[in-house]
Amino acid sequence: xxxxxxxxxxxxxxxxxxxxxxxxxxxxxxxxxxxxxxxxxxxxxxxxxxxxxxxxxxxxxxxxxxxxxxxxxxxxxxxxxxxxxxxxxxxxxxxxxxxxxxxxxxxxxxxxxxxxxxxxxxxxxxxxxxxxxxxxxxxxxxxxxxxxxxxxxxxxxxxxxxxxxxxxxxxxxxxxxxxxxxxxxxxxxxxxxxxxxxxxxxxxxxxxxxxxxxxxxxxxxxxxxxxxxxxxxxxxxxxxxxxxxxxxxxxxxxxxxxxxxxxxxxxxxxxxxxxxxxxxxxxxxxxxxxxxxxxxxxxxxxxxxxxxxxxxxxxxxxxxxxxxxxxxxxxxxxxxxxxxxxxxxxxxxxxxxxxxxxxxxxxxxxxxxxxxxxxxxxxxxxxxxxxxxxxxxxxxxxxxxxxxxxxxxxxxxxxxxxxxxxxxxxx
Amino acid sequence: xxxxxxxxxxxxxxxxxxxxxxxxxxxxxxxxxxxxxxxxxxxxxxxxxxxxxxxxxxxxxxxxxxxxxxxxxxxxxxxxxxxxxxxxxxxxxxxxxxxxxxxxxxxxxxxxxxxxxxxxxxxxxxxxxxxxxxxxxxxxxxxxxxxxxxxxxxxxxxxxxxxxxxxxxxxxxxxxxxxxxxxxxxxxxxxxxxxxxxxxxxxxxxxxxxxxxxxxxxxxxxxxxxxxxxxxxxxxxxxxxxxxxxxxxxxxxxxxxxxxxxxx
Ligand SMILES: Nc1ncnc2c1ncn2[C@@H]1O[C@H](COP(=O)(O)OP(=O)(O)O)[C@@H](O)[C@H]1O
Ligand SMILES: [Mg+2]
Numbered sequence: 001x002x003x004x005x006x007x008x009x010x011x012x013x014x015x016x017x018x019x020x021x022x023x024x025x026x027x028x029x030x031x032x033x034x035x036x037x038x039x040x041x042x043x044x045x046x047x048x049x050x051x052x053x054x055x056x057x058x059x060x061x062x063x064x065x066x067x068x069x070x071x072x073x074x075x076x077x078x079x080x081x082x083x084x085x086x087x088x089x090x091x092x093x094x095x096x097x098x099x100x101x102x103x104x105x106x107x108x109x110x111x112x113x114x115x116x117x118x119x120x121x122x123x124x125x126x127x128x129x130x131x132x133x134x135x136x137x138x139x140x141x142x143x144x145x146x147x148x149x150x151x152x153x154x155x156x157x158x159x160x161x162x163x164x165x166x167x168x169x170x171x172x173x174x175x176x177x178x179x180x181x182x183x184x185x186x187x188x189x190x191x192x193x194x195x196x197x198x199x200x201x202x203x204x205x206x207x208x209x210x211x212x213x214x215x216x217x218x219x220x221x222x223x224x225x226x227x228x229x230x231x232x233x234x235x236x237x238x239x240x241x242x243x244x245x246x247x248x249x250x251x252x253x254x255x256x257x258x259x260x261x262x263x264x265x266x267x268x269x270x271x272x273x274x275x276x277x278x279x280x281x282x283x284x285x286x287x288x289x290x291x292x293x294x295x296x297x298x299x300x301x302x303x304x305x306x307x308x309x310x311x312x313x314x315x316x317x318x319x320x321x322x323x324x325x326x327x328x329x330x331x332x333x334x335x336x337x338x339x340x341x342x343x344x345x346x347x348x349x350x351x352x353x354x355x356x357x358x359x360x361x362x363x364x365x366x367x368x369x370x371x372x373x374x375x376x377x378x379x380x381x382x383x384x385x386x387x388x389x390x391x392x393x394x395x396x397x398x399x400x401x402x403x404x405x406x407x408x409x410x411x412x413x414x415x416x417x418x419x420x421x422x423x424x425x426x427x
Numbered sequence: 428x429x430x431x432x433x434x435x436x437x438x439x440x441x442x443x444x445x446x447x448x449x450x451x452x453x454x455x456x457x458x459x460x461x462x463x464x465x466x467x468x469x470x471x472x473x474x475x476x477x478x479x480x481x482x483x484x485x486x487x488x489x490x491x492x493x494x495x496x497x498x499x500x501x502x503x504x505x506x507x508x509x510x511x512x513x514x515x516x517x518x519x520x521x522x523x524x525x526x527x528x529x530x531x532x533x534x535x536x537x538x539x540x541x542x543x544x545x546x547x548x549x550x551x552x553x554x555x556x557x558x559x560x561x562x563x564x565x566x567x568x569x570x571x572x573x574x575x576x577x578x579x580x581x582x583x584x585x586x587x588x589x590x591x592x593x594x595x596x597x598x599x600x601x602x603x604x605x606x607x608x609x610x611x612x613x614x615x616x617x618x619x620x621x622x623x624x625x626x627x628x629x630x631x632x633x634x635x636x637x638x639x640x641x642x643x644x645x646x647x648x649x650x651x652x653x654x655x656x657x658x659x660x661x662x663x664x665x666x667x668x669x670x671x672x673x674x675x676x677x678x679x680x681x682x683x684x685x686x687x688x689x690x691x
Contacts, residue, residue, distance in 0.1 A: 038520065040517075165533060165536075165542075166533075168522070169533060171520070172517075172522065172527070172530070175483075175509065175515065176511060176530065178484070179507065179508070180504055181505070182533070182534075223521065227521050227522075227566040228522075229521045229526075232521050
């Protein structure tokens, strides 16, 4: 707990830098990742992430230093080459893109691991810390590293915003973009470069193994919450930044712990929560919608029953017992009681001595359901030429979803009918 | 029956298009008149979409060239407009109807500039023309097929072009939308625009178009509707596949042969 306050008071300059760095890295790669995701290139991010490792190692071997600029350059070059190779394989052979990605990813990563191992066994003292590129270490984001990586991250954000309109069109409708004269090849190149750069700066914090998750997961999570691209970008950035801070904190409290897995764990949790709880698109929202629909159907069926009984006996004043209702239609008893109680709360029915009676509003609603049922039956027999004994089942569901506008249209098309196909009066 | 015109809006010269070295369009050579409603008609897989895409320079060609207003397409981007097939994009994209229609203005804006107020006016006006103004803020993922088509049309209208290329704008839309669209196309023709439409319903073709291009891997006919929609030409277009032509195409692909000797 004390460490928590120590960290989040940001009193220590080092902590401030580390936090700032993580937020920038995670946030910028999340923003770029939105476009990668919408372009349906999520797997490509993974390939790039794994392909930067040989570049980092080669840059170190050739230069003998851990200068961040040089390592970054190495990473950038092999990341880029991997994409060109994927493109080349897909366009020049019958190998499909996913296979090409898998191939390139494993070959490049394999070479990277090979190089890394040989460096580690070379006895070169300067190499200590290179392995943090595998799983990342936010806490090592200090001094020169931070400045370089931070600048690149800001550049990424800036470029994405500058090219917002172009990137959006590229992702939505590339063919159209070409016909209006957009330099589509150049824009593709730009997005590719942004993706590679985002990966390259992110690996410092997350490591090559999990970098693809950092690119795509915030975007996928953000997509659940919004239908607006700008909002999606902001949300993804915030989610990325939050997981970045968490990673930095872990790095601070447990220096032996690799940061990458923590950051990715947090962002994955956010993604899972989004998947479950996001309004509209989320799983719970869908369940709720289904529940609401079921409740609505039950209530309207009960109102309909009460109305039909009244219609049958030409008497809406008498109250009916539960068994009267269940006689006409088998609804599980507990559900029926529950539904009636709810209708009472809503003011559609009244309860008198354990018997039920429609209020004026309830009668109106019940009548409407019955009317829609019969209208729909009539519509099916007249327009779809279904036999009159085949239309009831269908009308049972449709009666609950017809809107007032549709009802009006139905009435017009059926010419304000009096009787349904079973010669019952349409109320 | 291939009628050539003077001062054509679109000129296609000796065009051959291949996928993976297999030609799907052979030696198309045609000209289209200005101010016409042109129907491109042929069976499934005849290469109608391919022709449109090649005209818009969206596909590499094996031979030949396309001129629009006597210029290569790169010079006339602002005067042409493309309405792709509805299925060609993923409608589950985080954008509103208005966002998509506004894309029609991007060509005029150039890079880096955001849409100006005038562009928004133009987009709204285009939406009104297709009767979708009340859907401006609707998410595109919630649209029906007919509504998607209208949105694409509105985007094209917002471009204010002179030649329109539309790939199956009537596919999968309801009657009301089809009538509305054809009415709109006629208005565009009345304003002197040229509209080229891929269409697959023969019944309505005679009524809709004043120029028809019949296509099936090769050009069967191109000319005024009444001269082209004849029993004989339709039989040539729809009657059976040209097996030799497609066998030769397969050979070209398998042997990795160029479609033209000069293009290796
Ligand atoms: N991207 C593609 N790659 C390979 N073959 C294609 C591709 N697109 C279309 N084809 C083939 O080209 C032929 C013409 O297709 P298309 O132009 O879409 O026909 P249409 O629009 O007339 O139905 C078809 O045989 C189709 O299978
Ligand atoms: Mg087609």
